Amino acid sequence: MAENFNSLNIPKGEELLPIGTVVTLEFVEQAVMIYGRKQEQANNDKIWDYVACPYPQGHISNDTNVFFDHSQISEVVHQGLITDGEIAFRRELKKLI
Secondary structure, eight states, X not given: OHHHHHOOOBOOOSSOOXXXXXXEEXXXXXXXXXXXXXXXXXXXXXXXXXXXXXXXTXXXXXXXXXXXXXXXXXXXXXXXXXXXXHXXXXXXXXXXX
């Protein structure tokens, strides 16, 4: 039971994560910070769940953008801010997709 209290795990859940969330991915060694959701990559018609930049450096150039889907997240290191506005935005985004 004590290990449950000491757990630092942040579940990724099923919902899109908020802007500012820092995650690790299956295919990138460095952690990345989400700065966009439901994004289209240039020269690619696919709509990705997220676009992120290297953490802690931030957005360096378009060459360092990382596009990925929710299923590719290995671990949530830090969850971004969740406000009433964030919750309302997610609800509207769900209607569109």
